[in-house]
Every structure is written in structure tokens, then in C-alpha cells.
Amino acid sequence: MPYAEVSVNSPVARHQLFSYAIPDGLSIDIGQAVWVPFGDRVLQGIVLELSQHPSVEQTREIIGVINEQRLLSPAQVTLAGWLSNYYLCPLFDAIAPLLPPAFERKTLTFISATAIAESCVLSTLTPPQRQAIELARRSAKVSLKQLERLLGKKRAQTTISQLVARNLITRNYQLEPVRVKPKQELFLSLAIDTDKARQASINLHEKGATRQAALLDFLSRCGSATMAEARKSSRCQADTVKALAGKGLITAVKVEVKRQPIDYKNITATSPPGLTNSQKSVLSAIRESLPQNKAATFLLHGVTGSGKTEIYLQALAEAVKLGKRGIVLVPEISLTPQTIERFASRFRHRVAVIHSHLSLGEQFDQWRQIKNGEFDVVIGARSAVFAPQPDLGLIVIDEEHEWSYKQDISPRYHTRSVAMKLAELAGAVVILGSATPDVESFYHAKRGDYHLLELPRRITPYDGSALPRVELIDMKDELKAGNASIFSRSLKLAIDKAITNKEQVILFFNRRGAATFIQCRNCSLVLQCRRCYTSLNYHSAEDALVCHHCNYKMPVPQACPRCHSRRIKFLGIGTQKLEQEASLSFPQARLLRWDSDAIRGKHSHQEIMDRFRTHKADILIGTQMIAKGLDLPRVTLVGGVSADTGLNLPDFRAGERSFQLLCQVAGRAGRGPLGGRVIIQSFCPQHYAIQAALKHDYASFYNQVIGYRRQLHSPPFPQIVRLTFSHTSDSLCYKETTRMKQMLALEIDATGAVDINLIGPTPAFVHRLRGRFRWQLILRGNETSAFLSRVAIPQGWAVDVDPVGLA
Ligand code: ADP
Ligand code: ZN
Ligand code: ZN
Numbered sequence: 001m002p003y004a005e006v007s008v009n010s011p012v013a014r015h016q017l018f019s020y021a022i023p024d025g026l027s028i029d030i031g032q033a034v035w036v037p038f039g040d041r042v043l044q045g046i047v048l049e050l051s052q053h054p055s056v057e058q059t060r061e062i063i064g065v066i067n068e069q070r071l072l073s074p075a076q077v078t079l080a081g082w083l084s085n086y087y088l089c090p091l092f093d094a095i096a097p098l099l100p101p102a103f104e105r106k107t108l109t110f111i112s113a114t115a116i117a118e119s120c121v122l123s124t125l126t127p128p129q130r131q132a133i134e135l136a137r138r139s140a141k142v143s144l145k146q147l148e149r150l151l152g153k154k155r156a157q158t159t160i161s162q163l164v165a166r167n168l169i170t171r172n173y174q175l176e177p178v179r180v181k182p183k184q185e186l187f188l189s190l191a192i193d194t195d196k197a198r199q200a201s202i203n204l205h206e207k208g209a210t211r212q213a214a215l216l217d218f219l220s221r222c223g224s225a226t227m228a229e230a231r232k233s234s235r236c237q238a239d240t241v242k243a244l245a246g247k248g249l250i251t252a253v254k255v256e257v258k259r260q261p262i263d264y265k266n267i268t269a270t271s272p273p274g275l276t277n278s279q280k281s282v283l284s285a286i287r288e289s290l291p292q293n294k295a296a297t298f299l300l301h302g303v304t305g306s307g308k309t310e311i312y313l314q315a316l317a318e319a320v321k322l323g324k325r326g327i328v329l330v331p332e333i334s335l336t337p338q339t340i341e342r343f344a345s346r347f348r349h350r351v352a353v354i355h356s357h358l359s360l361g362e363q364f365d366q367w368r369q370i371k372n373g374e375f376d377v378v379i380g381a382r383s384a385v386f387a388p389q390p391d392l393g394l395i396v397i398d399e400e401h402e403w404s405y406k407q408d409i410s411p412r413y414h415t416r417s418v419a420m421k422l423a424e425l426a427g428a429v430v431i432l433g434s435a436t437p438d439v440e441s442f443y444h445a446k447r448g449d450y451h452l453l454e455l456p457r458r459i460t461p462y463d464g465s466a467l468p469r470v471e472l473i474d475m476k477d478e479l480k481a482g483n484a485s486i487f488s489r490s491l492k493l494a495i496d497k498a499i500t501n502k503e504q505v506i507l508f509f510n511r512r513g514a515a516t517f518i519q520c521r522n523c524s525l526v527l528q529c530r531r532c533y534t535s536l537n538y539h540s541a542e543d544a545l546v547c548h549h550c551n552y553k554m555p556v557p558q559a560c561p562r563c564h565s566r567r568i569k570f571l572g573i574g575t576q577k578l579e580q581e582a583s584l585s586f587p588q589a590r591l592l593r594w595d596s597d598a599i600r601g602k603h604s605h606q607e608i609m610d611r612f613r614t615h616k617a618d619i620l621i622g623t624q625m626i627a628k629g630l631d632l633p634r635v636t637l638v639g640g641v642s643a644d645t646g647l648n649l650p651d652f653r654a655g656e657r658s659f660q661l662l663c664q665v666a667g668r669a670g671r672g673p674l675g676g677r678v679i680i681q682s683f684c685p686q687h688y689a690i691q692a693a694l695k696h697d698y699a700s701f702y703n704q705v706i707g708y709r710r711q712l713h714s715p716p717f718p719q720i721v722r723l724t725f726s727h728t729s730d731s732l733c734y735k736e737t738t739r740m741k742q743m744l745a746l747e748i749d750a751t752g753a754v755d756i757n758l759i760g761p762t763p764a765f766v767h768r769l770r771g772r773f774r775w776q777l778i779l780r781g782n783e784t785s786a787f788l789s790r791v792a793i794p795q796g797w798a799v800d801v802d803p804v805g806l807a
Contacts, residue, residue: 004028004062005049007091008038009104014090018045019054020062028062031072033103035063041107041173046095048077072098073388075425082421088721088788088799089411097386097411101363102179109144110172111160113137117168128159129168136169180364184254188215188241189224191251200249211240219250227252258369259362261353262344270345272314279307282453286315286429289451290393291322293427297420299400299445300433302455303467303696304667308433311455312396313346315431320347320376324393324428329415331402332356332381336606340379347376354380354387382407382415385422392426395419400432400441401660406804414802416441435667436660436698439653439705440716468638470666470678470694474685476524479567486581491639491679495619499589503636504612505619508665509578518545518556522565524683527557539767551762578641579621592617638665640680647687651765652714653805655689659701662693713780715802718755721779721788722800724764730773737761737775740797744779747791756781765806778806 005017020036022028028047036045037060044066072080076098083094096104113136122130128151135150136142148156163169190197197220205213214234219225230236244250275283282300289296302308316326330339335355344351352366352375370378371388378387382405385395397405397419405415416432423430432441432450445452458467473488483489498505518538519526527536529547536545536554544553560568579593594608612620613632646658666678682690692701710717723740727733738761748756757780764774781787785801793799 001050001052003051003054003059004034004047005051005055006034006036006045006062007048007095008036009044009046009092010038010041010107013038013043014092017048017055017091019051019056019059020045021054021059023061026062026064028065029070030074031070031077033066033071033099035066036060037063040171042175043107044103044105044175046072046092046099048081048091071100071103073390075422076388078425079418079422083411083413083418085789086417086785087411087413087801088785088793093410097383098388100367102360105175105178107173108176110141110174111136111144111147111163111169112141112172113169114167117163120168126159126162128155129163132156132159132163133168180360182256182368183259183361183365185257186227186241186252187224187255188219188227188230188250188252190216190219191245191248194220197249209243211236212244215240215244216249259359259365261355261358261362261366262340262351264344264349267341267345267348269348272317272346273310275310275314276307276459278455278457279311282311282455283314283318285451285453286311286431287318289429290315290319290324295420295424295427295429297423297430297432297444297450298453299437299441299450300431300453300455301435301437301442301445301698302433303435303458304664305458306435306455307459308398308455309342312398312431312433313343315394315396315429316343316347316377319393319429320350322393324391325373325375325389326377326394326396327384327387327389327392327419328377328379328396328398329384329405329419330379330381330398331404333404333605334399335379335381336609343377343379350376352378352387354378354384356381356383385415385418392422392428394429394431395423396431396433398433401434401436401438403657403804406802408800410798412798412800412803414804417802436663439656439702439709442698442702443706443716467696468666468676468678470662470680470696472685472690472694473679473681475681475683476522479521485585486578486641487585487639488679488681491641491681492585494637494677494679495586495589495639498637499586499618501636504615504617504632504634505589505637505639506632506635506665507578507582507619507621507639507641508661509621509641518568519683520560520563520565521567521683523560523563525560525562526684527561537765539763546763546767582619582621586619589618590616592620594620594622636676638676638678640665640678640682642681644682644684644687644690647684647689651806652709652712655687655708656705657805658687659689659693662690663696663698666693666696718780718782719784719801720803720806721784722803722806723777723779723793724774724798724800725776725796726769726772726774726798727796728772733773733775734761736796737777740794741777744777744791748787751787751790753781753783753787756784756787 002022004020004022006020008018018036028034028050030047030050032047034045034047035042042063080091080094080098083089084091111132113133117133117136120133122133125133131150132147135147144156147160150156151159160169160171164171192200197216201213201216201220204216211234215230215236218230218234227241241250241252245252286298300308300311312328316328319326328343340351340353352370354363354366358366367388369375371390373390378384378389380387397416400416407413419430422428441450444450471490473490475488478488487495495505527545529536529550529552531547531550531552536547538556539546544555546553557568559566579591582589582591592608592612611617615634640662644658646661647654662680680690680694684690688704689701692698692704709715725733725736725740727736741758741761744758748754758777759780760777761775764776767774779788788799
């Protein structure tokens, strides 16, 4: 076919396809990366369709291919199209995650002086023009960056336009340089036999060419070596090698080497254990499905320590036996050396890792090796779902309920949905694993969309061992008893005891939602909107309480409207405050804080974890982050200090979120022979999420929540899309959001999409972020994403389809 429809890598071109003619003699495939002319630049593009007829009259020709081989498979091209359609994002945004690391290259702008400029009289120019011309006269090529540094961003732009108009400079473009390439190493070997080499070495030595002699000597001992090794042992240099090669004594060849993130030296091979009976029946269901080449989803619901990971491992081995490959997705926080090792020890040298902390070179090499089919298993966080794994047979999503599976920048995809679509295209099996499945996933499993598999019992420390008992402390009783500390009496005693016994303690603390609502300390009333029955949020900027559903506002009351107590105050405490209080209450304990403020740099998660594991600290204080990825036998006590603050967020998922966290926290205790206690402090102990977590009772929790969701028309019942507009001016934001609402209302009337309803405009939960105000509209209805795909959404709006939460 003579024409190609190309998605072009440029901010202005991201939204649509462009037609290009394919020049004679160039063979182009769908999924191929090409160079295309765009305006006066040359840009990268990906061919998404081939056609007989172009979509516009005038077309330009493709310049050439970037890679001989096709970059994206047909399934990946379809996946990108689906992403863009479903998540309402620009096409190139949907393609970008499928591209190799560092593939995308921006165009850089340069200016150079024309002949006229060389002789022009500088006094006729404005000062910035003069500065620009002087700079351009001095060097042949001046980058826009240089000019911006000199004149500032805005002025540089206008000055360039003025000078171009006067023919004093020309503007030209160039792609930024390639950031990463295959790594090559020089391999040296003898070109003659060893005896001759020894003799030659002696001769060279006599002539005073000691370096050459040494290298030859070294190589006659080991036969061949890398340049790096040779440099170390014989202090040779590039010219030493050149001289010897020139004389025909050695050969030097460049060989590509792969940067390897997993070090197998310390990883010993493991073999699969015999499965328990419940594991056997779970695995056999998956095993039946694998050879069918048909998409199927399993929801594996099993408490922590019930042997889910072992199921993943054996299901993967099964897929490999069938000539297929797998992708394993874990939350970023769980992508620890321990997790990776568990897979790498079962599939030695057959595991790839995709991790944002890898060097660009490592990422690049892993990607290319994956595409070549060199790995059985790819393990990684969210974005690894886009790994170019061929013969895909199995996708595992561990901790599938985790919110980090949703990406919060464009494309705003949910990993679970992408995995399911991918499985459909590849005929693969998906396993979703969790101790506390997402309510929507469980709903689908109940309906029969997914196969529900259960592992109800723990395997460690022994098969069928009990989950830790959770004790609940009503903090209102503490206040009544005159204890105003953030530690209840029981928790304080328990901590003291653990420290005395040289055991470890985790203090868990939920920062989400802290300091955003107010609650009466006496009767535990949380102030709510009279119209919407959701909690009001405190906005410090206005010193007022605001409803995030209807924008109702009221001043902060002096006393509780129910019991008239004056002890109505902000609940928010930070981890730092908690650390302070802990150091006062437990002066003998060594504290370690783990929250996003304490985490900086490449390895700090790991460092903090290692310090705690090696017992360099007695109490670990942290936010939700500590809830997983840790297996710590010395921990005998987990305390949830203000475990319930998240419950009052204005969000339909607030209860679910709190339940998940509490269960996960409880699952951290008692994993070792010392056993364990969990103490949770709460101001609203009767809340169903807390009651259910107390008993590790997922079923009763689910039944409650799904009932509420049905009543309140929350997901999974209708689909939700959130539109957010941000701007430095609050009133402009409000105006634009109102205008958008009217526009959408008209569109709903015109298209008869009457089941869609609009909520808003309301301030976003985080009303002000990095100096910009944010307002939102929520659309609720059955085919909301499809409806919106027919609407032109103006610039400046962020579209979030199936947001994981509204707060
Ligand atoms: P989960 O992923 O559900 O938390 P794991 O698969 O990590 O559970 O299993 C918990 C512990 O039990 C691990 O230490 C694991 O090695 C061990 N384990 C799992 N399955 C078996 C089995 N069939 N026999 C013996 N030990 C097992
Ligand atoms: Zn009160
Ligand atoms: Zn309201």
C-alpha cells in the first residue's frame, strides 16, 4: 500500500494521525518507527495503519525507517488504539509506554546568523536583538537553550521571531542526541600461538616496548580477555592494543555486552515445594486454562502467607512448559531484591526486571532482550505490563487492589484493565492476587466474569496457623479516663513489654486525610455536609469547611454541634509529631521513621528496610508504605495509631481503603515463631470497615460495601470519569468548570445520553497544587467514556477514566 497513517512524536501532533506517502523501494510495516517531515523539522513517528488512499490531498513522503525491524507488534498497535480510546488520551501518549527506554527524542531548536547579519549595523537593533546577533556571530550554531539563558524564555522567543522576520537569522532543528546505545566491549585474543607470543613478548621487551610486551605476556597466559581486564593486569592502553593488532599479533573485536540488573552469583536455585491441598486445587484450575489460548481471569483471594506467590511460580513454570512466557506485576514498593530473588531462584537466568531505579542502559538492554524472547518471566511494577514479552501466556498482578496500579499522568491507565485487554489480544491468562481484593474485582468474580479461587489459610509458620488477633481500643474511652496521649494505655504497655524483650514494633499511621476534616474528641462526630452526608474538608486558605460534592461552605465551629464540647479539633498529626511523642514516651527505644519525606535517593526504601531487619532500630514508624513487602520475624507488635483517619475522606472508596490497610497491617504481625499482637486505636470503632478488619472478615466487609455502592450509584455500578481543570486563578477555574458543565449538559441532551449525570463543579480534594487551583467535574453513567470520546475536550483539562478515588 502506498500510504501510511503515522502517529507523530510532537506535542502539537499527538492527537491525530497524519498521512504520508511511502517512497518507492521502502518497505514499511504497521508498528514500524519512521522519520517523517513535519513542518520544517524531521520527527519520529510510528506507523499505525497502511492505506490505499491518504486522508488528505497533499502528502509528504516518509524519510526513512528508524529501525529495520518493526518496533510494535500488531497486538501492541491494537492495545495503543484501545488505550487512547478508552482513557481518552492522545494517541502518542498511548504509544509511548510501549516504546523502548529512551527511544523518544525531542527536537532542539538552533539559530544561526545569515550573511546579512554578518554585516548589519548593530545600532539599528534593540538590546536583546543585539545580544542574540552577537552570540550568533560568535558561534556557528546557537541553541535556543543558550539564548533563553541569556534573555529569559519569553524574550528569547520573541527576539528570534523578530530576527527571523528581518532575515538576520535562520532557525533550524535537530533531534536531541541518542541517550543510550548498546554497550560494546573490546575483546582481545592472541592471533598467534602461545610459544610465538612469548617469544614476541621477549623481543618487544628488549626493544623497550614494555607495555606491549606485558599485554602479550598477559594474553599468552589467559588466551583472551576483555579490554577492561587487560587494562587492569597489564596497564595497557588503546594504542598498545592498536600497535599489537597492527603487527598481526593479537585481534581486537568489539562485542556487544548486556547490562544485567540481576546478580545470580548469590542466588541459589530452588525447586518447587509440594503443594498443600488448597494450593493444588487452585493450581489445577489455572493449569486447565493455560493451554486453551483463550483469555481468562482468575481472582486469587488468599490471606497473606497463604501461598499465593508459590501459585504464581508454579503457574509460570506451567506456562513455560507450554512454550509461553509470563509477566509478573507487583506494586513498586514490593519490587525488592527479596521478591526478585524469589522468582530468579526458580527461573535462573530467565528473569528480566523492569524497574525505574535501573540505569537507563540496563533498562534499554532488558527491553531488547525481552523483545528477543530471552526471558521466561518479566517482573516489574505498573509499566512492566507494556513489556514486549513475546508468546505471552500468563500475566500475574499481585496485590491487585493496590492503588499504585493506576497511573496518575496521561495515559491514566489502570494496570488491571490493560492486562485484561492484553490477555484478550494474546489469548493469555490473568491471575489477580490479593488478601483484600478490590471490591470491583470481587464483584466481577461473584458475577462469574472472573474465576474466584480461594486460599483461606496461612501456611506459615505452619499450615493453618491463625491470623493474629486484633485488639481494638476505643480512644474516646481513653479520653474519658483522662489519657490524652496519642498512645492508649494498652498500646503503651505492649510497646514497653516488646522493647524490654528485645522484640520489634511497627507503629502504623495513616496520614491520608489527616488534618483535612474535624472531629469532636468527645462524641466523635465528624462534621458533614447537610446535603451530601460526606465529611466536610478543612481548607486552610479560607479557614473554612468545604463540601467537595456540592461546594457548600461553613466556618469552623467553636463547639461540637451535637454535644457542645469544645474539644473539637483537627485530628491531623504527622509522622514527625508521632516520632516526637514516641521518643518522649519510650526514651529507651531506637526509632526509625519511614514515610515519603524520609525516603530520598535510589536505595533508601531498601536501606530503611535493611536497618530495621538487622535490628538497628526497635520501633519503625511509618505511613501506609510499611504495610507491605516486609517479612520480619522479630516484629511481635503492630500498633495502628490513628488507623481510622482515612475513613472520613470524601470518597466512595474511603472504607475500602481503610479496610485494606488495616488487614495488611494486621498481616505484618506474628509471622515468626514469637507470635504477635495487633492493637488498633480508633475514634469510630463501630465503623464496618474496622469491625470487618478486626475479624479478618472480607466477606462481610464486601457485602456491606457493595450494598452502599449500589445505593449511592458508585462504581462498579456506573462508570465514573473525572475531569479536572487547573489554573493559577481560582475564579477562572470555577468559570471554566461551569462552562464545561453547561457544554456537557447540552451534549447529553443532544445525544440522548440521559443516564449520564454531572456532579460539580467542586474543588478537587487537593484544591491547590504547586500554585495552581484545581476544580473538577464528575461524570457518572454507563457509557461515560464512550460518550466523552465524541466530545471535543478543550486544552487544559485532565481526563481520568475510572479514577481510583476521588480524594
Ligand atoms: P503469599 O504470597 O500468599 O503471601 P507465599 O507464597 O509467600 O504466600 O507463602 C508464604 C510462605 O509459605 C513462604 O515462606 C513460602 O515459601 C511458604 N510456602 C508456600 N507454599 C508452600 C508449600 N506448598 N509448602 C511449603 N511452604 C510453602
Ligand atoms: Zn461532640
Ligand atoms: Zn454537600
